[in-house]
Amino acid sequence: MERVDRQSEEAVFTRVGEFADRDAFTAAGWCAMERSLQVVGTRSAMMLVREAFYGGRRFDDLVRRTGLAETVASKRLRQLVADGLMERTPYREPGARTRYEYVLTARGRDLFPLFVALMRWGQPAEDGVRGGVELTHAGCGATLVPAVRCEAGHDVPIGETEARIASR
Amino acid sequence: MERVDRQSEEAVFTRVGEFADRDAFTAAGWCAMERSLQVVGTRSAMMLVREAFYGGRRFDDLVRRTGLAETVASKRLRQLVADGLMERTPYREPGARTRYEYVLTARGRDLFPLFVALMRWGQPAEDGVRGGVELTHAGCGATLVPAVRCEAGHDVPIGETEARIASR
DNA sequence: CTGTATCCCAGCGGATACTG
DNA sequence: CAGTATCCGCTGGGATACAG
Numbered sequence: 001m002e003r004v005d006r007q008s009e010e011a012v013f014t015r016v017g018e019f020a021d022r023d024a025f026t027a028a029g030w031c032a033m034e035r036s037l038q039v040v041g042t043r044s045a046m047m048l049v050r051e052a053f054y055g056g057r058r059f060d061d062l063v064r065r066t067g068l069a070e071t072v073a074s075k076r077l078r079q080l081v082a083d084g085l086m087e088r089t090p091y092r093e094p095g096a097r098t099r100y101e102y103v104l105t106a107r108g109r110d111l112f113p114l115f116v117a118l119m120r121w122g123q124p125a126e127d128g129v130r131g132g133v134e135l136t137h138a139g140c141g142a143t144l145v146p147a148v149r150c151e152a153g154h155d156v157p158i159g160e161t162e163a164r165i166a167s168r
Numbered sequence: 169m170e171r172v173d174r175q176s177e178e179a180v181f182t183r184v185g186e187f188a189d190r191d192a193f194t195a196a197g198w199c200a201m202e203r204s205l206q207v208v209g210t211r212s213a214m215m216l217v218r219e220a221f222y223g224g225r226r227f228d229d230l231v232r233r234t235g236l237a238e239t240v241a242s243k244r245l246r247q248l249v250a251d252g253l254m255e256r257t258p259y260r261e262p263g264a265r266t267r268y269e270y271v272l273t274a275r276g277r278d279l280f281p282l283f284v285a286l287m288r289w290g291q292p293a294e295d296g297v298r299g300g301v302e303l304t305h306a307g308c309g310a311t312l313v314p315a316v317r318c319e320a321g322h323d324v325p326i327g328e329t330e331a332r333i334a335s336r
Numbered sequence: 337c338t339g340t341a342t343c344c345c346a347g348c349g350g351a352t353a354c355t356g
Numbered sequence: 357c358a359g360t361a362t363c364c365g366c367t368g369g370g371a372t373a374c375a376g
Contacts (some may be wrong), residue, residue: 013221013303016305031300032289032291036286037290040289041211046201047201050199053331054180054181054331058337060337066371068370072369073339113316114282115201115283119201121200121204122199122202122204123200132199135331136332137320137328144319146285147281147315152305154310160305162304163222166301184340210348211349225354228357237351239360268359302339
C-alpha cells in the first residue's frame with residue numbers, strides 16, 4: 001500500500017503553505033468551528049433548535065418534545081436567547097393570559113444547513129432503525145441532503161477545496 | 169404584532185400531522201441528530217476531524233494543531249477509530265521505522281458538509297476577527313458555503329421543508 | 337403553565353508523570 | 357515520536373422541590 005496513492009484517494013483539503021502561522025490562531029481558539037461549538041456544541045442546544053425548526057414555541061412543548069429536564073431547558077433557552085439564536089416574546093391568545101414563546105431569529109435559522117447535515121449523517125441509507133423523523137422537500141417529496149457550494153455557485157467536491165489563512 | 173404573520177415569516181418546517189407518535193421515538197433517543205452528536209458532539213472529536221481534513225495524519229501533528237492535551241487526543245482518536253470515522257494504519261518511510269497514521273474513512277469524509285456548516289456559521293460576514301482559516305473553492309477562489317438540496321436535485325429553502333414520520 | 341433553586345452524578349478536558 | 361495511567365476541576369444534564 002503506497003502512501004501517495006492513499007493521499008490522493010482520500011482527497012483532503014489542499015493546504016496552502018505549511019500552515020506555519022496558523023498554529024498561533026488555532027491555539028488561541030480563533031477557529032470559526034470552535035466558536036460555533038461553544039454556542040451549539042451541546043446536545044440540549046441542538047435539540048431545542050430542532051424543536052424550534054419543527055415549530056415548537058412554548059416552553060412546555062419544547063421540554064416535552066426534547067425530553068430534556070426542565071431545568072436544563074430553562075438554562076439553555078436563556079443562553080440561546082442571550083446568544084441571539086432565539087427570541088423570547090410575549091403573546092396573547094384571545095381570552096387567555098399572556099404567555100411567552102421562543103422563536104428562532106435569523107441567526108438561529110441560519111443553522112438550517114447544519115441541522116440537515118447532522119440529521120443526514122446520523123441516518124445512513126442502509127440504517128435499519130425504524131421510525132424517526134425524515135426531512136423532505138415539500139411537493140417533490142425527496143429526502144433532504146446537505147451540500148457544499150462556493151459563493152460563485154459551483155458545487156464543490158471535497159477534492160477541490162483549499163484551506164488558507166485569511167489575511168484580514 | 170400578529171402571531172400568524174410571524175409564523176409564516178419564520179418559515180419553519182411544515183409539520184405533517186401533530187407528531188403525536190413522534191414523541192415516543194424522540195424520547196427513546198431515536199433521533200438521527202442525537203446519534204450524530206453522540207459521535208461527533210464533542211469539541212475534541214470535531215477538532216481532530218478538522219485537522220484530518222487539513223491533512224494531518226501523525227499523532228504528534230494532530231495534538232499540536234488541535235491544541236488538545238495528549239491524553240484527550242489519545243482517547244478521542246481511539247473512539248473515532250472504533251466509531252469508524254478514522255483508520256489507524258502503519259506506514260513506513262524509506263529508512264525510517266514504522267509509524268502509524270490516522271486517516272479519515274469514507275464515513276469520516278461524509279462529515280464534509282457538517283464541517284463546512286460549522287465553519288461558516290461561526291464566521292459571520294461582518295465578523296471583525298482577524299486571521300483564521302478560510303475555506304475556498306480551488307481555482308475559483310470563492311468561499312465555501314453550506315447548502316441544502318433534495319435527492320431530486322432541487323435547492324430547498326427552509327420554507328419548503330416537510331418533516332414527517334418515516335414509516336419503515 | 338412557565339419556569340427557578342438546589343443538589344448530584346457522569347463525562348469532557350487538562351496536568352503531570354511515565355513507557356516503548 | 358507515540359502514546360498510556362492517574363488524578364482533578366469544570367460543565368452538562370437529571371431529580372426533586374418550589375414559585376408566580
